[in-house]
Amino acid sequence: MNIDTSDRRQLETCSNVLLLAPLTPTGTRACFELLAATTPPEEANVAAVTYTPPPETWISDWRTHVETLPAELAFVHANQVQTAGDDDLPEGVTVARVDPNQPMDIIAPLTEQLTRWEDNGNRSLVAVQTLTILLEYVDFDTAFRYLHILTHRVEAAGAIGFYHMDPDIHDEETVNTLKTLFDAVVEVGDDGESWSVTETYGDRSATSDHVQTHDTDVSLPDSGDSLFSTIRDSLSGLFSGSETTGPSSDSAVESATGNGTGAERDGSAATGDSGVGDLPDGAMLTDEDRIRELLSQYGGRMKQVDVTEETDWSKSTVSRKLSKMEEKGLITRVQVGRGNLVFLSGYEPETTKSPFEGESS
Amino acid sequence: MNRPGASPHRIPHSMSESTQTETDTEASETPTVLIVDDEKPITDAYAKWLEGEYEVRTAYSGSEAVDQLDAAVDVILLDRRMPDLSGEDVLDEIHARKLTCRVALVSAVEPDFDILELGFDAYLEKPVSDADELVETVETLLRRSTYDVQMQRFLALANKKAALETKKSPEELEASDEYASLRSELADLRARLSDTATRLDDDDLRVEFRDRTD
Known part of the structure; x- marks a missing residue:
């Protein structure tokens, strides 16, 4: 693959990146590590636009994957359910709680935040997690226009935006249509091992595909500070953990999530081929507890097919158990694209507008 | 859509x-x-x-x-x-x-x-x-009208491009003049849209979204 000078120049002005990754802990991890690799946390202002996991969950996941919190951190949390952890946020972290149905309620505070950071000497990054949930709230056309304005504002502020989306949930046409709004697309496979970077408006040959050959790519010329090379470098090291833990990508996922959420779990949890949901005291957990545990590891929402995969129960068993849980109000299921998304109670998209508007910080 | x-x-x-x-x-x-x-x-x-x-x-x-x-x-x-x-x-x-x-x-x-x-x-x-x-x-x-018209066009072209990409193989796309001109028109329109968007203030945008979200 050759990237000529003009391509590289374009990549250097790259401001908005679509991150196609599964809606799993692997995807979250990819998102965080990409952010951290673009700019060291000590020099970064991070504005996170979040939908389901509350800020405190975001922060603990970040600490698991990256450790050092960004120099400046602000949330625009598009979910009006108050969570208990609000008072425990680290000092200086702000949260604007907004109505996810109103795109301008997200754009306006985000723009203000980026303006406040403009001259503080750090690089500003925006993480939108995730478009998959955003598309639950507004129709496609509105989402498209909203994202156009958002990407424009991010670019105007000299920031870099990362927008996560699970490509398996949406049809190919939807994903391809959205791609036109971004400068580059980074795709991380389900296994977290295969990935590619494509420049949306450049030469189509400027695509780098990598499947477990991260460090053998030497054909790319050194392109200085371009975002493209930063992304490339960051991805090279992204899933290096999985190379040392053997061929099973599950084990990599597990060790990552095990560290993050397993305060009550002991270290021996990360044993080989067991799934995320297999806890050492699994025998003591009811099936419902197990599903809830899984859901919280996934950030409060996951695909129904992932529940099936993680538990090794049959599709119909999972469906039956989830129906029961839904009846009890423990979870909510929403049909998205080709399948169901399962939301832990308190994390679900609100179908009706909440009377509570405005900000809290 | x-x-x-x-x-x-x-x-x-x-x-x-x-x-x-x-x-x-x-x-x-x-x-x-x-x-x-x-x-x-x-x-x-x-x-x-x-x-x-x-x-x-x-x-x-x-x-x-x-x-x-x-x-x-x-x-x-x-x-x-x-x-x-x-x-x-x-x-x-x-x-x-x-x-x-x-x-x-x-x-x-x-x-x-x-x-x-x-x-x-x-x-x-x-x-x-x-x-x-x-x-x-x-x-x-x-100002709003210009943005709206350009956006409408951009979305239509983006849809068209996505539809082609879904139906055709990479080789077919490579050989297609229609696809090539779509790509260049999109890139051009994207730049113009960006100029227009710069002039839009938050009020303009609230109006832009008002009809969609109510």
Whole structure:
């Protein structure tokens, strides 16, 4: 693959990146590590636009994957359910709680935040997690226009935006249509091992595909500070953990999530081929507890097919158990694209507008 | 991927995209404003304020307005209460003819909830005593209109490109002239949209999203 000078120049002005990754802990991890690799946390202002996991969950996941919190951190949390952890946020972290149905309620505070950071000497990054949930709230056309304005504002502020989306949930046409709004697309496979970077408006040959050959790519010329090379470098090291833990990508996922959420779990949890949901005291957990545990590891929402995969129960068993849980109000299921998304109670998209508007910080 | 919630006046854009794109995005074109009020002095005063900046047409009644309406009109300042055809009747006619002009309803009546149903773009309370206020309103509508038209076109092209990518193999795409020109038009339009978006303030954007999210 050759990237000529003009391509590289374009990549250097790259401001908005679509991150196609599964809606799993692997995807979250990819998102965080990409952010951290673009700019060291000590020099970064991070504005996170979040939908389901509350800020405190975001922060603990970040600490698991990256450790050092960004120099400046602000949330625009598009979910009006108050969570208990609000008072425990680290000092200086702000949260604007907004109505996810109103795109301008997200754009306006985000723009203000980026303006406040403009001259503080750090690089500003925006993480939108995730478009998959955003598309639950507004129709496609509105989402498209909203994202156009958002990407424009991010670019105007000299920031870099990362927008996560699970490509398996949406049809190919939807994903391809959205791609036109971004400068580059980074795709991380389900296994977290295969990935590619494509420049949306450049030469189509400027695509780098990598499947477990991260460090053998030497054909790319050194392109200085371009975002493209930063992304490339960051991805090279992204899933290096999985190379040392053997061929099973599950084990990599597990060790990552095990560290993050397993305060009550002991270290021996990360044993080989067991799934995320297999806890050492699994025998003591009811099936419902197990599903809830899984859901919280996934950030409060996951695909129904992932529940099936993680538990090794049959599709119909999972469906039956989830129906029961839904009846009890423990979870909510929403049909998205080709399948169901399962939301832990308190994390679900609100179908009706909440009377509570405005900000809290 | 159509917007079911869009207000009627927006729908026509997709039907005359190509002509509209040209009239709205070419800087050399002077925008056309149609002023409609049955009180002649008011109409003439507005015309005087706007003449330097725009191509101005005037109508002293609803039926005259209907005669003056055509695709060249970008913005219409429309009195709500008129004896023969009311402003609302003219609005109906605009929607029926699928015209793409932006409408500022001008009225001495304080706006009430009923006006939300009417499908217009701005509401000016009479009396409008200030030329700046009028120019400001026209400029705002033109700005939004330009963005909306470009966005509509961009979305249509993005859809088309995505559809091709879904159906065709990479080799077929590589060989397709249509695909190549789609890509370059998209890139070009994206740059122009970015310029337009720079001029939009938060109020413009709230309006841009208002019809979609309610």
